[in-house]
Amino acid sequence: MSILVENLSKTFGDFKALDHINLEIKAGGLIALVGGSGSGKSTLLRVIAGLESPDQGRVWLSGRDATTLSIQEREIGFVFQSYALFEHMTVYENIAFGLDARNVTSATIANRVKQILQLIQLEGFDWRYPGQLSGGQRQRVALARALAIEPKVLLLDEPFGALDSKVRKGLRNWLRRLHEQVPVTTVFVTHDEEEAMEIASEIVVLERGHIHHMGSPQDVYGHLSLQGRF
Structure with missing residues (x-):
């Protein structure tokens, strides 16, 4: 399922979490949303999921306006950092x-x-x-x-954030292999740029509610290297 985010804005009080975001994600992609705290990455994920309503703009899923649909109607699977298992x-x-x-x-x-x-x-x-x-x-069970x-779309919010570095490394490789076996459109949020480079086929870098840069891991690596972030 393809995802189109059109002119999306979201404000919490005086804080503008998303500011006129436009983003297209092709069906079957494995996309990372990267950025620091307050960049808007988790808010964008939650709006796509239907867990938050935008103040402005629309979310399209395979050409269908899904802006007002529930998470169930959107046929989306969502995985939280905290597992949220029963x-x-x-x-x-x-x-x-x-x-x-x-x-x-x-x-x-x-x-x-x-x-x-x-x-x-x-x-x-x-x-x-x-x-x-x-x-x-536990995290694998949450994904399962x-x-x-x-689901037609799988959304992951900092899926490995609560795990130690050794376990995270193993799960990164596992997630990549899993996506090859089950190529559902997948969008995951991470603050770890190296993690995004290792897993994603395309990376979207957010800063202060805007898309700062997007492209392949190689392209984003070169861009961030010029900024001294690698």
Whole structure:
């Protein structure tokens, strides 16, 4: 699913989080939104998801005006930094949650959860609880829950921010391989420019609610190097 952000603005009190943003993301892309605190990257992600409403502008999904649609109507999977897993539910139940809410049959759910567990390399973890998993495993389950409903767009807000550097490194490689297997349009937010270089096919650099620069990792690396940021 392609994403078109048209003349998007969002203000919180006196703070302008987004200032007339225009951005086009092609279907199947793996895009990183990069920027410091207050740059607007998470706000942009939340507006695309339907978790925030813009003050001005529109969001188009595959040519359809989705500005006023709910997150469910947009067919979007969203993953937070904090995992947001249900601690009282097993891995199986967490992954099945979105499917169950859509009244999918038990047999279909069981088959889908099995496929997803294989995809995230956590076969045999079905009946463990989140508290019995490592941070990296918990984040993979959060991604699995988002993918289980077969979203048209996957949005990730600082997905590895709460993990240590070694685990983050492994999950970066894993996410890249996962996207090759399941090429759903994916947009992820990170403040880590090196992380974006390693994972994304295209990078959007935001500063103070504006798009400062965008391009391939090589192009953005050259741009940021000239600014002394690498």
